[in-house]
Amino acid sequence: MSEGLLVRADGLGKAFTRNGRTRWACRDVRFDLWQGEVLAVVGESGSGKSTLLKLLAARLPCDEGAVHYDVRDTGTGEGGLSDLAALSEARLRWLARTDWGFVEQQAREGLRMNVSAGANIGERLMALGARHYGRLRGEALHWMERVELDTERVDDLPGTYSGGMQQRLQIARNLVTQPRLVFMDEPTTGLDVSVQARLLDLLRELVADLHLSAIIVTHDLAVARLLAHRMLVMKDGQVVEQGLTDRVLDDPQHPYTQLLVSSVLTP
Numbered sequence: 094m095s096e097g098l099l100v101r102a103d104g105l106g107k108a109f110t111r112n113g114r115t116r117w118a119c120r121d122v123r124f125d126l127w128q129g130e131v132l133a134v135v136g137e138s139g140s141g142k143s144t145l146l147k148l149l150a151a152r153l154p155c156d157e158g159a160v161h162y163d164v165r166d167t168g169t170g171e172g173g174l175s176d177l178a179a180l181s182e183a184r185l186r187w188l189a190r191t192d193w194g195f196v197e198q199q200a201r202e203g204l205r206m207n208v209s210a211g212a213n214i215g216e217r218l219m220a221l222g223a224r225h226y227g228r229l230r231g232e233a234l235h236w237m238e239r240v241e242l243d244t245e246r247v248d249d250l251p252g253t254y255s256g257g258m259q260q261r262l263q264i265a266r267n268l269v270t271q272p273r274l275v276f277m278d279e280p281t282t283g284l285d286v287s288v289q290a291r292l293l294d295l296l297r298e299l300v301a302d303l304h305l306s307a308i309i310v311t312h313d314l315a316v317a318r319l320l321a322h323r324m325l326v327m328k329d330g331q332v333v334e335q336g337l338t339d340r341v342l343d344d345p346q347h348p349y350t351q352l353l354v355s356s357v358l359t360p
């Protein structure tokens with residue numbers, strides 16, 4: 094295995110059939126993601142970004158190709174770069190609860206709205222067997238501080254939080270198990286511009302401090318510019334261009350990327 098290689102997407106494809114017609118939502122997607130690297134997936138609505146993210150996080154099975162992930166050996170002898178399709182359900186659940194995070198666009202889809210903020214953060218630790226109340230509460234307070242939430246609100250329900258605060262809580266809930274890879278689906282979309290900017294700053298800081306790898310779906314090139322080392326541009330389910338973020342945005346090669354970039358620059 095190549096040192097530090099975390100994810101290898103090897104010709105991924107997914108087709109959906111609707112009204113008797115089969116259409117590829119994404120096809121022939123290939124890239125490598127290295128430890129500590131942030132990859133942005135950009136493209137217009139319907140280009141296949143969310144479908145690709147679901148394939149990578151094993152939320153959907155691939156119809157073509159394979160996702161390989163560097164599974165940590167937890168003493169079972171299973172480890173190293175592994176085809177997700179060959180892993181057991183239990184192993185995939187374990188990855189989803191520990192080594193991966195998934196930040197949904199709508200925070201309420203990634204939170205449990207009927208339990209307190211503190212319980213939301215502690216839940217993943219409890220799933221791993223943590224039971225000590227003092228430790229769970231300590232971790233909840235620590236992670237609330239880390240994402241700049243008022244720790245006095247640890248017992249409040251997420252529904253009493255603002256949209257931006259809910260998103261911070263969702264991030265804390267994901268990071269508590271110290272995942273190596275976080276998937277994010279439009280993490281700042283739908284928030285006020287100033288809230289977005291502060292959240293992006295926080296994400297950038299967390300990614301660097303925790304040496305996280307992340308795959309971020311966004312239609313916003315500014316998000317890619319701020320957070321991602323590399324980016325992948327999708328159109329009609331295909332990757333039309335990929336490379337270092339600055340190179341792609343400053344010197345786009347594909348006509349579609351040129352159009353995307355110029356539509357942001359032109360008022």
Ligand SMILES: Nc1ncnc2c1ncn2[C@@H]1O[C@H](COP(=O)(O)OP(=O)(O)OP(=O)(O)O)[C@@H](O)[C@H]1O
Pocket residue numbers: 109110111117118136137138139140141142143144145312
């Ligand atoms: N469960 C599904 N059943 C049928 N078709 C689907 C399903 N999920 C996605 N598609 C189709 O696959 C294509 C890609 O959708 P996808 O949601 O991945 O795009 P996207 O780039 O994430 O778009 P958006 O930014 O609007 O979320 C679209 O044509 C969509 O209608």
